[in-house]
Amino acid sequence: MAAPQISEIDVLKKSLRRKMAGCRRTLSCADEERLRGFLIKEILAQPVRKIAAVWPLAEEVDLRPLCYALSEVGRQVLLPETTPKGFPLIFRRWTPASSMIAGRFGTSHPEDEIDVPDLVLVPFLAFDRFGYRLGYGGGYYDRTLAALNVPAIGFGFAGQQIDAVPTGPYDIPLKTIVTECGVIRTDNPKFL
Template identity: 55%
Template structure:
Protein backbone atom coordinates (compact mmCIF):
# COMPACT_ATOMS: atom_id res chain seq x y z
CA UNK A 1 0.00 0.00 0.00
CA UNK A 2 1.41 3.43 -0.91
CA UNK A 3 1.41 6.46 1.40
CA UNK A 4 -1.84 7.90 -0.02
CA UNK A 5 -3.65 4.60 0.47
CA UNK A 6 -2.29 4.27 4.01
CA UNK A 7 -3.53 7.80 4.78
CA UNK A 8 -7.02 7.00 3.45
CA UNK A 9 -7.28 3.89 5.64
CA UNK A 10 -6.04 5.81 8.69
CA UNK A 11 -8.44 8.72 7.99
CA UNK A 12 -11.41 6.35 7.89
CA UNK A 13 -10.31 4.67 11.12
CA UNK A 14 -9.73 7.97 12.93
CA UNK A 15 -13.05 9.49 11.81
CA UNK A 16 -14.80 6.43 13.24
CA UNK A 17 -12.79 6.65 16.47
CA UNK A 18 -13.66 10.35 16.79
CA UNK A 19 -17.38 9.48 16.76
CA UNK A 20 -16.70 6.89 19.48
CA UNK A 21 -14.62 9.29 21.63
CA UNK A 22 -16.49 12.55 22.17
CA UNK A 23 -14.47 15.02 24.23
CA UNK A 24 -15.46 15.39 27.85
CA UNK A 25 -15.69 18.93 29.23
CA UNK A 26 -12.71 18.16 31.50
CA UNK A 27 -10.54 16.92 28.61
CA UNK A 28 -11.43 19.97 26.51
CA UNK A 29 -10.64 22.34 29.40
CA UNK A 30 -7.27 20.61 29.93
CA UNK A 31 -6.46 20.85 26.20
CA UNK A 32 -7.25 24.57 26.20
CA UNK A 33 -5.11 25.14 29.35
CA UNK A 34 -2.17 23.28 27.78
CA UNK A 35 -2.34 25.27 24.53
CA UNK A 36 -2.65 28.53 26.49
CA UNK A 37 0.43 27.63 28.55
CA UNK A 38 2.49 27.09 25.38
CA UNK A 39 1.37 30.28 23.60
CA UNK A 40 1.50 32.85 26.40
CA UNK A 41 5.30 32.74 27.01
CA UNK A 42 5.94 33.34 23.29
CA UNK A 43 6.57 37.10 23.39
CA UNK A 44 6.86 37.36 19.60
CA UNK A 45 3.45 35.78 18.97
CA UNK A 46 0.83 38.50 18.60
CA UNK A 47 -1.37 37.03 15.84
CA UNK A 48 -2.65 33.51 16.34
CA UNK A 49 -4.16 31.58 13.45
CA UNK A 50 -6.96 29.50 14.93
CA UNK A 51 -9.81 27.45 13.50
CA UNK A 52 -13.60 27.55 13.81
CA UNK A 53 -14.54 24.02 14.94
CA UNK A 54 -16.08 21.50 12.59
CA UNK A 55 -18.42 18.89 14.07
CA UNK A 56 -16.39 16.48 16.19
CA UNK A 57 -13.35 18.79 16.49
CA UNK A 58 -12.20 20.32 19.76
CA UNK A 59 -13.98 23.65 20.27
CA UNK A 60 -11.19 26.05 21.23
CA UNK A 61 -13.32 29.21 21.19
CA UNK A 62 -12.85 29.79 24.95
CA UNK A 63 -9.09 29.94 24.20
CA UNK A 64 -9.68 32.68 21.62
CA UNK A 65 -11.43 34.84 24.20
CA UNK A 66 -8.62 34.31 26.73
CA UNK A 67 -5.94 35.17 24.16
CA UNK A 68 -7.89 38.24 23.02
CA UNK A 69 -8.05 39.41 26.65
CA UNK A 70 -4.22 39.25 26.72
CA UNK A 71 -3.93 41.41 23.60
CA UNK A 72 -3.45 38.71 20.96
CA UNK A 73 -5.18 39.04 17.60
CA UNK A 74 -7.13 35.97 16.51
CA UNK A 75 -7.15 35.07 12.83
CA UNK A 76 -9.38 32.39 11.34
CA UNK A 77 -8.80 30.67 7.99
CA UNK A 78 -10.90 31.00 4.92
CA UNK A 79 -10.79 27.75 2.96
CA UNK A 80 -9.62 28.80 -0.46
CA UNK A 81 -9.89 26.93 -3.79
CA UNK A 82 -8.14 23.56 -3.89
CA UNK A 83 -4.40 23.79 -4.44
CA UNK A 84 -3.97 27.16 -2.69
CA UNK A 85 -2.92 28.04 0.87
CA UNK A 86 -5.42 29.23 3.45
CA UNK A 87 -6.17 32.94 3.82
CA UNK A 88 -6.43 34.18 7.42
CA UNK A 89 -8.95 36.86 8.43
CA UNK A 90 -9.15 38.88 11.64
CA UNK A 91 -11.76 37.68 14.12
CA UNK A 92 -13.43 39.39 17.06
CA UNK A 93 -16.15 38.00 19.34
CA UNK A 94 -18.79 40.17 17.66
CA UNK A 95 -17.73 39.80 14.01
CA UNK A 96 -19.93 38.39 11.28
CA UNK A 97 -19.07 34.81 10.31
CA UNK A 98 -19.47 33.62 6.72
CA UNK A 99 -20.01 30.07 5.47
CA UNK A 100 -17.01 28.66 3.62
CA UNK A 101 -16.06 25.52 1.74
CA UNK A 102 -16.48 22.05 3.31
CA UNK A 103 -18.73 23.35 6.11
CA UNK A 104 -16.13 25.80 7.44
CA UNK A 105 -16.82 29.29 8.78
CA UNK A 106 -14.58 32.36 8.56
CA UNK A 107 -14.86 35.99 9.67
CA UNK A 108 -15.94 38.78 7.40
CA UNK A 109 -12.70 40.57 8.28
CA UNK A 110 -9.52 41.87 6.74
CA UNK A 111 -6.76 39.43 5.85
CA UNK A 112 -3.62 39.18 7.95
CA UNK A 113 -0.65 36.88 8.52
CA UNK A 114 -0.37 34.75 11.70
CA UNK A 115 2.76 34.43 13.83
CA UNK A 116 1.59 30.99 14.94
CA UNK A 117 -1.05 28.60 13.56
CA UNK A 118 -3.16 26.14 15.54
CA UNK A 119 -3.65 23.12 13.29
CA UNK A 120 -6.50 20.60 13.55
CA UNK A 121 -5.78 16.96 12.82
CA UNK A 122 -7.18 13.45 12.75
CA UNK A 123 -4.03 11.66 13.96
CA UNK A 124 -0.48 12.50 15.08
CA UNK A 125 2.74 10.79 16.00
CA UNK A 126 5.49 11.75 18.42
CA UNK A 127 7.74 13.04 15.63
CA UNK A 128 5.41 16.01 15.03
CA UNK A 129 3.66 14.54 12.01
CA UNK A 130 -0.07 14.91 11.51
CA UNK A 131 -2.76 13.36 9.42
CA UNK A 132 -5.19 15.98 8.19
CA UNK A 133 -8.40 15.70 6.24
CA UNK A 134 -6.71 15.23 2.88
CA UNK A 135 -6.99 18.63 1.22
CA UNK A 136 -3.38 19.68 1.91
CA UNK A 137 -4.45 23.17 2.99
CA UNK A 138 -2.37 23.34 6.18
CA UNK A 139 0.68 21.73 4.56
CA UNK A 140 0.58 24.29 1.72
CA UNK A 141 0.01 27.13 4.18
CA UNK A 142 2.83 26.09 6.53
CA UNK A 143 5.24 25.68 3.62
CA UNK A 144 4.53 29.26 2.47
CA UNK A 145 4.18 31.10 5.79
CA UNK A 146 7.20 31.09 8.04
CA UNK A 147 5.60 30.74 11.47
CA UNK A 148 5.31 28.32 14.35
CA UNK A 149 2.65 25.63 14.42
CA UNK A 150 0.78 23.80 17.15
CA UNK A 151 -1.29 20.75 16.32
CA UNK A 152 -4.10 20.17 18.78
CA UNK A 153 -5.66 16.80 19.52
CA UNK A 154 -6.76 14.45 22.23
CA UNK A 155 -4.39 11.78 23.48
CA UNK A 156 -6.43 8.97 21.87
CA UNK A 157 -5.54 10.44 18.43
CA UNK A 158 -1.90 9.39 18.77
CA UNK A 159 -0.70 6.65 16.42
CA UNK A 160 2.68 4.93 16.17
CA UNK A 161 3.47 6.44 12.77
CA UNK A 162 1.66 8.82 10.46
CA UNK A 163 2.22 7.90 6.79
CA UNK A 164 4.05 10.77 5.09
CA UNK A 165 3.86 12.23 1.62
CA UNK A 166 6.38 14.46 -0.15
CA UNK A 167 4.62 17.71 0.84
CA UNK A 168 3.67 16.96 4.44
CA UNK A 169 4.89 19.56 6.94
CA UNK A 170 5.79 18.53 10.51
CA UNK A 171 4.43 20.64 13.36
CA UNK A 172 6.53 22.37 16.01
CA UNK A 173 4.23 21.21 18.79
CA UNK A 174 1.49 18.66 19.31
CA UNK A 175 -0.65 19.53 22.34
CA UNK A 176 -3.19 17.22 23.94
CA UNK A 177 -5.17 17.31 27.16
CA UNK A 178 -2.35 15.27 28.75
CA UNK A 179 0.89 16.76 27.39
CA UNK A 180 2.70 19.12 25.07
CA UNK A 181 5.17 17.48 22.70
CA UNK A 182 7.80 19.68 21.11
CA UNK A 183 9.26 18.37 17.86
CA UNK A 184 13.00 17.90 18.08
CA UNK A 185 14.50 20.87 16.27
CA UNK A 186 11.14 22.69 16.41
CA UNK A 187 10.82 26.35 17.22
CA UNK A 188 8.59 25.96 20.28
CA UNK A 189 9.51 26.81 23.86
CA UNK A 190 10.47 24.43 26.66
CA UNK A 191 8.24 21.44 27.29
Protein backbone atom coordinates in the same frame (compact mmCIF):
# COMPACT_ATOMS: atom_id res chain seq x y z
CA MET B 1 -7.86 12.58 -19.96
CA ALA B 2 -6.15 10.00 -17.76
CA ALA B 3 -7.34 9.46 -14.19
CA PRO B 4 -4.96 10.82 -11.54
CA GLN B 5 -2.63 8.24 -10.04
CA ILE B 6 -3.38 7.27 -6.45
CA SER B 7 -0.25 6.44 -4.51
CA GLU B 8 0.14 3.84 -1.79
CA ILE B 9 0.57 6.72 0.71
CA ASP B 10 -2.80 8.18 -0.39
CA VAL B 11 -4.50 4.82 0.17
CA LEU B 12 -2.91 4.43 3.62
CA LYS B 13 -3.90 7.96 4.62
CA LYS B 14 -7.49 7.51 3.44
CA SER B 15 -7.85 4.30 5.44
CA LEU B 16 -6.30 5.92 8.52
CA ARG B 17 -8.63 8.94 8.21
CA ARG B 18 -11.67 6.66 8.37
CA LYS B 19 -10.27 4.86 11.40
CA MET B 20 -9.26 8.00 13.33
CA ALA B 21 -12.34 10.13 12.62
CA GLY B 22 -14.30 8.39 15.36
CA CYS B 23 -11.60 8.81 18.02
CA ARG B 24 -12.71 12.31 19.00
CA ARG B 25 -16.29 11.25 19.74
CA THR B 26 -15.26 9.49 22.96
CA LEU B 27 -13.70 12.53 24.64
CA SER B 28 -15.36 14.66 27.28
CA CYS B 29 -15.83 18.39 27.71
CA ALA B 30 -13.31 18.16 30.58
CA ASP B 31 -10.73 16.70 28.14
CA GLU B 32 -11.30 19.63 25.78
CA GLU B 33 -11.01 22.11 28.64
CA ARG B 34 -7.69 20.58 29.77
CA LEU B 35 -6.40 20.69 26.19
CA ARG B 36 -7.35 24.37 25.84
CA GLY B 37 -5.65 25.11 29.18
CA PHE B 38 -2.35 23.60 28.02
CA LEU B 39 -2.73 25.27 24.64
CA ILE B 40 -3.24 28.80 25.97
CA LYS B 41 -0.24 28.44 28.31
CA GLU B 42 1.91 27.33 25.37
CA ILE B 43 0.70 30.21 23.19
CA LEU B 44 1.16 32.87 25.87
CA ALA B 45 4.72 31.64 26.54
CA GLN B 46 5.68 32.61 22.98
CA PRO B 47 6.38 36.11 21.66
CA VAL B 48 3.51 36.08 19.16
CA ARG B 49 0.70 38.60 18.70
CA LYS B 50 -1.41 37.14 15.87
CA ILE B 51 -2.60 33.57 16.35
CA ALA B 52 -4.36 31.59 13.64
CA ALA B 53 -6.93 29.35 15.33
CA VAL B 54 -9.88 27.44 13.84
CA TRP B 55 -13.64 27.63 14.21
CA PRO B 56 -14.67 24.03 14.92
CA LEU B 57 -16.29 21.61 12.56
CA ALA B 58 -18.50 18.88 14.02
CA GLU B 59 -16.53 16.60 16.35
CA GLU B 60 -13.44 18.85 16.33
CA VAL B 61 -11.86 20.39 19.40
CA ASP B 62 -13.80 23.57 20.12
CA LEU B 63 -11.30 26.43 20.21
CA ARG B 64 -13.94 29.15 20.53
CA PRO B 65 -13.32 29.58 24.29
CA LEU B 66 -9.60 29.87 23.51
CA CYS B 67 -10.29 32.51 20.85
CA TYR B 68 -12.25 34.59 23.37
CA ALA B 69 -9.53 34.17 26.03
CA LEU B 70 -6.76 35.20 23.62
CA SER B 71 -8.76 38.24 22.57
CA GLU B 72 -9.29 39.22 26.22
CA VAL B 73 -5.51 39.25 26.86
CA GLY B 74 -4.84 41.43 23.81
CA ARG B 75 -3.79 38.85 21.25
CA GLN B 76 -5.20 39.08 17.71
CA VAL B 77 -7.06 35.95 16.63
CA LEU B 78 -7.16 35.05 12.95
CA LEU B 79 -9.39 32.38 11.46
CA PRO B 80 -8.81 30.54 8.19
CA GLU B 81 -10.80 30.97 5.04
CA THR B 82 -10.63 27.79 3.00
CA THR B 83 -9.37 28.69 -0.45
CA PRO B 84 -9.80 26.69 -3.67
CA LYS B 85 -7.93 23.38 -3.67
CA GLY B 86 -4.21 23.73 -4.32
CA PHE B 87 -3.82 27.09 -2.55
CA PRO B 88 -2.74 27.93 1.01
CA LEU B 89 -5.33 29.12 3.49
CA ILE B 90 -5.87 32.81 4.00
CA PHE B 91 -6.57 34.21 7.46
CA ARG B 92 -9.07 36.86 8.49
CA ARG B 93 -9.08 38.92 11.67
CA TRP B 94 -11.61 37.83 14.26
CA THR B 95 -12.98 39.61 17.33
CA PRO B 96 -15.84 38.59 19.62
CA ALA B 97 -18.03 41.01 17.60
CA SER B 98 -17.14 39.48 14.20
CA SER B 99 -19.86 38.09 11.98
CA MET B 100 -19.13 34.59 10.73
CA ILE B 101 -19.96 33.47 7.21
CA ALA B 102 -20.11 30.01 5.69
CA GLY B 103 -17.04 28.81 3.84
CA ARG B 104 -16.02 25.75 1.86
CA PHE B 105 -16.40 22.22 3.28
CA GLY B 106 -18.67 23.37 6.13
CA THR B 107 -16.14 25.81 7.57
CA SER B 108 -16.89 29.30 8.89
CA HIS B 109 -14.74 32.42 8.85
CA PRO B 110 -15.13 36.10 9.72
CA GLU B 111 -15.79 38.76 7.11
CA ASP B 112 -13.01 40.96 8.52
CA GLU B 113 -9.64 41.95 7.00
CA ILE B 114 -7.07 39.46 5.76
CA ASP B 115 -3.92 39.29 7.91
CA VAL B 116 -0.84 37.07 8.37
CA PRO B 117 -0.40 35.07 11.60
CA ASP B 118 2.74 34.80 13.75
CA LEU B 119 1.66 31.34 14.92
CA VAL B 120 -0.68 28.74 13.40
CA LEU B 121 -2.73 26.23 15.40
CA VAL B 122 -3.13 23.06 13.36
CA PRO B 123 -5.87 20.44 13.89
CA PHE B 124 -5.35 16.78 13.05
CA LEU B 125 -6.97 13.37 12.92
CA ALA B 126 -3.75 11.61 14.01
CA PHE B 127 -0.16 12.44 14.89
CA ASP B 128 3.10 10.64 15.65
CA ARG B 129 6.13 11.33 17.87
CA PHE B 130 8.00 12.84 14.93
CA GLY B 131 5.42 15.63 14.62
CA TYR B 132 3.78 14.38 11.45
CA ARG B 133 0.03 14.79 11.38
CA LEU B 134 -2.81 13.36 9.40
CA GLY B 135 -5.19 16.06 8.23
CA TYR B 136 -8.35 15.84 6.19
CA GLY B 137 -6.62 15.26 2.87
CA GLY B 138 -6.70 18.65 1.19
CA GLY B 139 -3.10 19.59 2.02
CA TYR B 140 -4.19 23.05 3.12
CA TYR B 141 -2.11 23.26 6.29
CA ASP B 142 1.04 21.85 4.69
CA ARG B 143 0.80 24.40 1.86
CA THR B 144 0.02 27.17 4.35
CA LEU B 145 2.93 26.33 6.67
CA ALA B 146 5.31 26.10 3.71
CA ALA B 147 4.17 29.52 2.46
CA LEU B 148 4.22 31.29 5.84
CA ASN B 149 7.29 29.81 7.52
CA VAL B 150 5.96 30.61 11.02
CA PRO B 151 5.78 28.41 14.13
CA ALA B 152 2.89 25.98 14.36
CA ILE B 153 1.32 23.99 17.17
CA GLY B 154 -0.69 20.87 16.47
CA PHE B 155 -3.63 20.17 18.76
CA GLY B 156 -5.79 17.15 19.42
CA PHE B 157 -6.18 14.31 21.87
CA ALA B 158 -3.61 11.87 23.22
CA GLY B 159 -5.65 8.95 21.84
CA GLN B 160 -4.96 10.25 18.33
CA GLN B 161 -1.26 9.40 18.60
CA ILE B 162 -0.17 6.52 16.41
CA ASP B 163 3.22 4.89 15.80
CA ALA B 164 3.81 6.47 12.40
CA VAL B 165 1.75 8.71 10.15
CA PRO B 166 2.21 7.83 6.46
CA THR B 167 4.07 10.78 4.94
CA GLY B 168 4.70 12.15 1.51
CA PRO B 169 7.22 14.70 0.23
CA TYR B 170 5.05 17.74 1.07
CA ASP B 171 4.11 16.78 4.64
CA ILE B 172 5.51 19.27 7.16
CA PRO B 173 6.24 18.04 10.70
CA LEU B 174 5.26 20.06 13.76
CA LYS B 175 7.71 20.78 16.57
CA THR B 176 4.99 21.01 19.22
CA ILE B 177 1.79 19.04 19.79
CA VAL B 178 -0.68 19.84 22.58
CA THR B 179 -3.16 17.29 23.95
CA GLU B 180 -5.32 17.06 27.04
CA CYS B 181 -2.34 15.36 28.73
CA GLY B 182 0.11 18.21 28.10
CA VAL B 183 2.67 19.56 25.66
CA ILE B 184 4.74 17.20 23.50
CA ARG B 185 8.03 18.28 21.91
CA THR B 186 8.37 15.99 18.94
CA ASP B 187 11.37 13.79 18.15
CA ASN B 188 11.90 14.95 14.60
CA PRO B 189 15.63 15.36 13.78
CA LYS B 190 14.67 18.49 11.83
CA PHE B 191 14.10 20.25 15.18
CA LEU B 192 17.17 18.98 17.06
